[in-house]
Amino acid sequence: MTVEIRVPVLGESVTEATVGQWFKKVGESVAKDEPLLELETDKVTLEVNATEAGRLEEIVVAEGEDVEVGALLGQITEGAAGSAPEAAKEEAEEKPAATPAPAAKAEPAPATSSTAATKVDVLPAAQKLIDENNLDASKIQGTGKDGRITKGDVLEALENGGASPAAPAAAPAAAPVSAPAAPSGPRAEEAREERVKMTRLRKSIAARLKEAQNTAAMLTTYNEVDMAAMLDLRTEYKELFLKKHGVKLGFMSFFTKACVAALQEIPAVNAEIDGEDLVYKNYYNMGIAVGTDSGLVVPVLRDADKLSFAEVEKGIGALGKKARDGKLSMAELQGGTFTITNGGVYGSLMSSPILNPPQAAVLGMHKIQERPMVIKGEIKVRPMMYLALTYDHRIIDGKEAVTFLVRVKDALEDPQRLLLDL
Structure with missing residues (x-):
């Protein structure tokens, strides 16, 4: 059959x-x-x-x-x-x-098995990373089925230094053979350009970003947050938090909780346009943008309003790992109502994020940088972060957008309010 x-x-x-x-x-x-x-x-x-x-x-x-x-x-x-x-x-x-076979006929067997052993089975997504980073696949331990090298294996090798660049590794063996041919020269010119077909993910990202620009009336409002209180609170409780919950206390749980509180107060920021209707969401599914080697993906932390700080940290950590390993399911990428993106991890001081359609708004976090600030008539050095809220002006008025960002700022500057649900 x-x-x-x-x-x-x-x-x-x-x-x-x-x-x-x-x-x-x-x-x-x-x-x-x-x-x-x-x-x-x-x-x-x-x-x-x-x-x-x-x-x-x-x-x-x-x-x-x-x-x-x-x-x-x-x-x-x-x-x-x-x-x-x-x-x-x-x-x-x-x-x-x-x-039965004579010893002479058995001799080729070791050579065959030796050759087979040098072959490394690499999945396509992993091969792309290997090529881009000039790695030696034979030095990467595969954890996939039958020892196949997965994207996660390559990412781990990059993080831990477990794989050596292919070129340096091959240099000693190649030197004696290539030395006489060195004067031929023009090979150095071959690498000046490289044409690579866009991946399906990259094409999708390009189309969605252009769709957002063409469809939404995007506007960005900015504010800045004094991160001192949050940093002090995190320093005071991070060891106890890790010991009790088995996960580090990061910034994302504070930002997620602050955004949920502000969304509950300003419903338009958690809405979307469907034809000629406005759809207001009474649930809070937070999209957390994750940069991967294949491109930006936005896995969704569902019902964030019902999660504790520890549950938020664990959820975001698990989604981030899946994203980097290329193991996100379709369900984990759908249904978001609001997105948070953190350019600060790459050193960005300020930027204007682009909407993630059909959502009406996205919050951009940035680098924490010490700056002189005037506080009660005195100049003091404070750890400051710029926040950017890009929103769809067709749904959200300027007053609502500014109020939303101020509510997020107030919650982050007085994090006890989040813990007390105030």
């Missing part, structure tokens, strides 16, 4: 994907629920698993081609012989033992 492999439902508003990599070749055995291929959408990368055990009979769509939901990707022929990949391995291992 033949079983069809089709593109699954990809999520709300997602109708197309790109075939990233086939994990199996035609004729190979597959087990039930074993990953067959990888699909890249404009939001996430996901695996398509075998619904039945058998043998991969046909690949209809090659790597790199675009497909729509429901499209035929390939076919599996059901059969007991393909029910377990291990059976094929055992069969291959048994053949040498069953057929």
Whole structure:
């Protein structure tokens, strides 16, 4: 019996994907629920698993081609012989033992296995990072299925210094051979330009940002926050907080709670336009912008008003890790009502964030910098942060936007109010 492999439902508003990599070749055995291929959408990368055990009979769509939901990707022929990949391995291992062979014929075997050992199976998203950062894939430990290198493995290697640049590693061996050819020269000119096809995620980001500019009446209002009280509170309780909750007390929980309180007071900032209607949301799903090597993604922390400080920190931490590892689900990227983006982690002093449609507003955090401030007639050095609120003027009036940002400022400068729900 033949079983069809089709593109699954990809999520709300997602109708197309790109075939990233086939994990199996035609004729190979597959087990039930074993990953067959990888699909890249404009939001996430996901695996398509075998619904039945058998043998991969046909690949209809090659790597790199675009497909729509429901499209035929390939076919599996059901059969007991393909029910377990291990059976094929055992069969291959048994053949040498069953057929006596002279020692001379056995010699090529080590060379073959040695060559195979040098091959590293890398998933497409991981390969892109490896190429961009000039890493040596053989020095990265793969944690994916069958030792495949995932995007998360590459990111971890970059953070921990676990992978060495490919060029320096290869230099000693290559030097004696390449030395005579060095005068030929023009190779240095080849790297002056590089043309790379935009990823589906990058194309989606570009389209959404342009849509926001073309559709919304965007305006940005600014304010600044004295972060001294929050820094003092965090310093006083961070060790106790970590010991009790198992997570660090960061800034994002304070900003999330401050924004939720301000949204509850100014409902228009938590609204959106749907045709000729204004839709006011009585729930608070906070989009937390995360920069990854593939581009900006905005996972959603749901019902933030019902979460404690510790739950907010844990939730944001988990979403951020998934985003960097490329493991976010479609559901985790949908349903946000307001977004917070932190350019300060990259050193930005001030910027004007762009809306995340269909949301009506986005808050931009920035770098904390000591500046001289006049306080009660005296000049004092204070740790200050600029805040920027970009909003859709079609929904939110200037008074509402300014009031919202002032409420956020007041809550952050007196964080006890957040803890006491005042």
